[in-house]
Amino acid sequence: MNTPIVLSQRAQALTSSAIREILKVTERPEVISFAGGLPSASTFPVERLHAATDKVLTDAPQAALQYGPTEGFAPLREWVAERLTRAGAPVPASRVLIVTGSQQGLDLLGKTLIDEGSKVLVETPSYLGALQSFSLFRPAFASMPSDDGGIDTDALTPALLDGARFMYCLPNFQNPTGKRLSLERRKALVAKALAAGVPVVEDDPYGELSYGGEHLPSLLSLNPEGGIYMGSFSKVLAPGLRLGYVVAPEPLYAKLVQAKQAADLHTPSFSQRIVYETVRDGFLDEHIPTIRDLYAHQCQLMLQALAEHFPPAATWTRPEGGMFIWVTLPQGIDTTALLAQAIARNVAFVPGAPFYATDPQVNTLRLSFVTVPAEKIETGMKVLGELVSEAIAALPASAVAA
Amino acid sequence: MNTPIVLSQRAQALTSSAIREILKVTERPEVISFAGGLPSASTFPVERLHAATDKVLTDAPQAALQYGPTEGFAPLREWVAERLTRAGAPVPASRVLIVTGSQQGLDLLGKTLIDEGSKVLVETPSYLGALQSFSLFRPAFASMPSDDGGIDTDALTPALLDGARFMYCLPNFQNPTGKRLSLERRKALVAKALAAGVPVVEDDPYGELSYGGEHLPSLLSLNPEGGIYMGSFSKVLAPGLRLGYVVAPEPLYAKLVQAKQAADLHTPSFSQRIVYETVRDGFLDEHIPTIRDLYAHQCQLMLQALAEHFPPAATWTRPEGGMFIWVTLPQGIDTTALLAQAIARNVAFVPGAPFYATDPQVNTLRLSFVTVPAEKIETGMKVLGELVSEAIAALPASAVAA
Numbered sequence: 001m002n003t004p005i006v007l008s009q010r011a012q013a014l015t016s017s018a019i020r021e022i023l024k025v026t027e028r029p030e031v032i033s034f035a036g037g038l039p040s041a042s043t044f045p046v047e048r049l050h051a052a053t054d055k056v057l058t059d060a061p062q063a064a065l066q067y068g069p070t071e072g073f074a075p076l077r078e079w080v081a082e083r084l085t086r087a088g089a090p091v092p093a094s095r096v097l098i099v100t101g102s103q104q105g106l107d108l109l110g111k112t113l114i115d116e117g118s119k120v121l122v123e124t125p126s127y128l129g130a131l132q133s134f135s136l137f138r139p140a141f142a143s144m145p146s147d148d149g150g151i152d153t154d155a156l157t158p159a160l161l162d163g164a165r166f167m168y169c170l171p172n173f174q175n176p177t178g179k180r181l182s183l184e185r186r187k188a189l190v191a192k193a194l195a196a197g198v199p200v201v202e203d204d205p206y207g208e209l210s211y212g213g214e215h216l217p218s219l220l221s222l223n224p225e226g227g228i229y230m231g232s233f234s235k236v237l238a239p240g241l242r243l244g245y246v247v248a249p250e251p252l253y254a255k256l257v258q259a260k261q262a263a264d265l266h267t268p269s270f271s272q273r274i275v276y277e278t279v280r281d282g283f284l285d286e287h288i289p290t291i292r293d294l295y296a297h298q299c300q301l302m303l304q305a306l307a308e309h310f311p312p313a314a315t316w317t318r319p320e321g322g323m324f325i326w327v328t329l330p331q332g333i334d335t336t337a338l339l340a341q342a343i344a345r346n347v348a349f350v351p352g353a354p355f356y357a358t359d360p361q362v363n364t365l366r367l368s369f370v371t372v373p374a375e376k377i378e379t380g381m382k383v384l385g386e387l388v389s390e391a392i393a394a395l396p397a398s399a400v401a402a
Numbered sequence: 403m404n405t406p407i408v409l410s411q412r413a414q415a416l417t418s419s420a421i422r423e424i425l426k427v428t429e430r431p432e433v434i435s436f437a438g439g440l441p442s443a444s445t446f447p448v449e450r451l452h453a454a455t456d457k458v459l460t461d462a463p464q465a466a467l468q469y470g471p472t473e474g475f476a477p478l479r480e481w482v483a484e485r486l487t488r489a490g491a492p493v494p495a496s497r498v499l500i501v502t503g504s505q506q507g508l509d510l511l512g513k514t515l516i517d518e519g520s521k522v523l524v525e526t527p528s529y530l531g532a533l534q535s536f537s538l539f540r541p542a543f544a545s546m547p548s549d550d551g552g553i554d555t556d557a558l559t560p561a562l563l564d565g566a567r568f569m570y571c572l573p574n575f576q577n578p579t580g581k582r583l584s585l586e587r588r589k590a591l592v593a594k595a596l597a598a599g600v601p602v603v604e605d606d607p608y609g610e611l612s613y614g615g616e617h618l619p620s621l622l623s624l625n626p627e628g629g630i631y632m633g634s635f636s637k638v639l640a641p642g643l644r645l646g647y648v649v650a651p652e653p654l655y656a657k658l659v660q661a662k663q664a665a666d667l668h669t670p671s672f673s674q675r676i677v678y679e680t681v682r683d684g685f686l687d688e689h690i691p692t693i694r695d696l697y698a699h700q701c702q703l704m705l706q707a708l709a710e711h712f713p714p715a716a717t718w719t720r721p722e723g724g725m726f727i728w729v730t731l732p733q734g735i736d737t738t739a740l741l742a743q744a745i746a747r748n749v750a751f752v753p754g755a756p757f758y759a760t761d762p763q764v765n766t767l768r769l770s771f772v773t774v775p776a777e778k779i780e781t782g783m784k785v786l787g788e789l790v791s792e793a794i795a796a797l798p799a800s801a802v803a804a
Contacts, residue, residue, distance in 0.1 A: 005651070005653075007514055008513065008515055008516055008517045010513060011514035011515070037469075038469050039468075041465075041468050044463065046463040046464070049467070050456075054452075054456075057451070057452045061448040061451075062443035062444075062446060065641070066446075066640070066642050067636075067642065100666045101666050101667055103664075111413065111538060113413070115410045129664070129667070132660075132664045133664040135664075136661065137410070193405070198405065199407050238467035238468070240469065240470065240670060240672045241467065241672055242666060242667070242668070242670040251407075252407050252409070258416045261534065262508075262535040262537075262538055263506060263665065268642060269642035270640075271670055
């Protein structure tokens, strides 16, 4: 017998993503999917992880299988603090919280920082999963204008920043656009945020995936005492372990720990110890370049395919790292309609509209180039190019001119 | 430079647990701690889990290390559905959500069911971690009266139930009291909840730890279509994997999935596959009896020590399963003060007050008998008995008579 269940207002506001439903068909093997947000499974260091797992289950099985501290496995927190310090952001391990994937960091930040109606500044567009997490706490999103270089820091006026609970940024090879913020803009952004008293939340899953290997200072390194930073092992090791971390200043850190305790007590001791065992001897420094090389090559292939198959009225980003290219089509084209046509021809991508917190640009789309084998990138992009050309041809002449 | 951070109202209401701070000292090796909520690490099936891990990392490493579906690993969901069905609660796998420890289930239920001020019915006393999770969403708790047999179902009046978003129950060997609800009360509880239109949330981490092995029908089995049920692998396998599950009726199930996606995308694929590989061939049916035997023996030792060392003015529960004994001392004794004295003598327990959502009974305390070696149970209980006797002797004569 079914009791009628009264849902909370925040649950009522949750809507099933139409796109998520469409994308379920992309799991069919015949579909060439540029839609995924997944890293390439070919990069997972299986043998290394297996050896680490053996060691953990031999040396300390009972501790690895028992409850652990909410803050995380102490040696892993130390390792994170040391790595960030070496990268120019000196932070103590006492301000590192291990989380169950950096997605959990978003949920904890939403819980501890957002009241109903709180102003939250996000990029245009921004990471869909962050918008979903924050939305549960019913903020009033305000969009930070963006141009080819990412957040347009000149547009960060005192009026826009005033009263915001925080500013959410992905400065490195942003999801969904692939854009990287320049050093000048990083400095301007942090200075303006400090002047306005707005905490900066930096989400950095792709920072290590710079194809050239060159490194720009994190926003955290420009304000190590005050910055809030999220890192992840999903893109440099493997996402199926669900392991990330949050760095935050006191007293926010203590509140995050309490919220984390209520959320899942702690991140699995088992996976924390395996990852620590895997990375402790500098393994990432030899492993990450192999991921970069693969992704750089695949990105190049997709950029070539775009140049060859897409009409001149389309524009796209040219990432120097990460996993995504962002395509903008002429006004008047709705990429959700285009997706239905593409799926009919066994190709998939993600329409851009859901990545906007306000004023969705329906003529945009996101392409991932990392999980599709090289030979299929050309095949899939040719199909997409044809569909885009057809869609442009079908537009009224006035729309194309605009 | 530290930007002043404005916390959400729910974060401001979070308070650091004084008890948690006190209990940090119980990690000293010389402390005999009856305070833990941990299962005994000696019961973790290390070899079996190691073999399962080897198999997963050999047969399907890329899938185990990749992102997975939010709902969970399909074969594990099927396994849970089949096991519940065999135990008398026929539920389809499509209504099983794998969560990152059943604590996460509490967070997701709080998110989807509680608005500020929503009435939520809880036991007297109840699981502290549930009270913490629900509190973040700022409900108005209402306490269901309890007697020696657990929830007093005669006291579940229409006025008490009216308008409640849900009723939260631990019918089996409850944390903190160790009490089990009788079959008659289970039936009465479900009938009254249905009549009042109040969904029942059943938290059942200890259900399999019945010392005699006998099984009472779950609340879910009395209402398989409408019940909300939480199970866990923490007490029957190992908590460090952080693996549990929630069964819920549609449309709540869909909302839980959406909330889970925002919370951590999905529970680690890696640990889900390891646990599935561990349990798929019926391993729990041979493993769980070994846990039951150990805990039954340790429980018996503690009950003997209580009878020997505690004064007649103290009363306690006599659990038939689970991990905890609940002690009630005479009115006028505050067990938080007693804890400070106990720690000075290297013995620890958990004061009972925080387990009450309303009207805390400060003269109660929780004892765990599962992690302390048998020989130390006697030593530690002797010290506690002396302290309790001293505390009673120090009471004014009028208080003891009451």
